[in-house]
Amino acid sequence: MFDPVVLKMLGRGLLESIYMTLVSTAFAYVxxxxxxxxxxxxxKEGIYPKETFNWILGLIINLLRSIPFLxxxxxxxxxxxxxxxxxxxxxxxIVPLVIAAAPFIARLVESSLKEVDxxxxxAAQSMGASTMRIIFKVMLPEARPSLVVGAAIAVTxxxxxSAMAGFVAGGGLGDIAIRYGYDRYQTDIMLxxxxxxxxxxxxxxxxxxxxxxxxxxRK
Numbered sequence: 001m002f003d004p005v006v007l008k009m010l011g012r013g014l015l016e017s018i019y020m021t022l023v024s025t026a027f028a029y030v031x032x033x034x035x036x037x038x039x040x041x042x043x044k045e046g047i048y049p050k051e052t053f054n055w056i057l058g059l060i061i062n063l064l065r066s067i068p069f070l071x072x073x074x075x076x077x078x079x080x081x082x083x084x085x086x087x088x089x090x091x092x093x094i095v096p097l098v099i100a101a102a103p104f105i106a107r108l109v110e111s112s113l114k115e116v117d118x119x120x121x122x123a124a125q126s127m128g129a130s131t132m133r134i135i136f137k138v139m140l141p142e143a144r145p146s147l148v149v150g151a152a153i154a155v156t157x158x159x160x161x162s163a164m165a166g167f168v169a170g171g172g173l174g175d176i177a178i179r180y181g182y183d184r185y186q187t188d189i190m191l192x193x194x195x196x197x198x199x200x201x202x203x204x205x206x207x208x209x210x211x212x213x214x215x216x217x218r219k
Contacts, residue, residue: 006189009176014196016090017172020162021200024094025155028101032154035061035102036109037135047121048131064103069161072100073168093162093170101158108150112143145216152208156201163197173197 038057042050067075073096077087080095116139124138140147166174173193181190 010173010189010192010196013171013173013176013193014200017159017162017174017197018200020090020093020097020165020170020172021155021159021204024097024101024158024162025151027094027098028105028154028158029151031098031102032105033109035106036113037139039106039110040113040139041131041135047125047134061103061106064099065107067100069096069100069164070167072096073165073170088169088171090171093165093172097158097161097165100161101154104157105150105154108154109147112146112150113139115146116142145212148208148212148215152205152212155204155208159197159200159204 035057039054039061040046041048042054042057044051044054046054076096076099079099080087080092083095084091086092120138120142121134124134129137162170162172163174163177166172166176166178169175173196177190177193180186181193
């Protein structure tokens with residue numbers, strides 16, 4: 001059904017999708033993890049309450065999360081061009097992926113950290129532990145399994161975003177699906193790209209769930 005040229009193209013698209021997803025996830029966590037921690041710590045019931053700051057930060061995150069990815073993709077074109085020098089290809093797609101994913105990850109991190117038993121945090125506070133020590137020695141270790149599950153969810157979400165980037169020649173399997181499956185009505189290529197995306201999702205989810213089970217010290 002497929003000649004060597006098409007198979008090579010699909011292989012390259014697969015690698016590009018994985019590359020965009022993993023690199024974008026890494027950069028998004030560099031931004032999203034501190035934001036999520038800040039949301040929890042500065043909450044009115046947090047260990048360092050700053051209600052005004054928390055409200056403003058939450059508002060910014062919610063505004064960014066409410067923008068559909070395709071619209072965001074177009075909105076940040078000037079930023080993308082300034083950072084990577086182009087608006088097409090895998091490296092260009094990473095910029096809007098990070099901007100879109102960071103607020104989502106911040107909320108995932110916030111949810112995970114809020115699951116930590118307050119009694120453990122209060123015990124650390126009673127022993128005179130500093131805010132930073134509580135964050136890195138108590139909250140993050142206690143929330144590790146939930147954080148790993150959140151990371152698996154984030155990776156698969158970013159993968160779906162990367163597929164949508166095909167509408168602006170963003171590279172990867174999404175680009176192939178649109179150029180061949182949609183524009184040229186080659187349904188066979190469309191089905192293969194969908195199957196490959198599903199396969200990536202399943203693998204990433206399985207790896208994430210296994211890591212979560214391993215990191216759960218309660219079991």
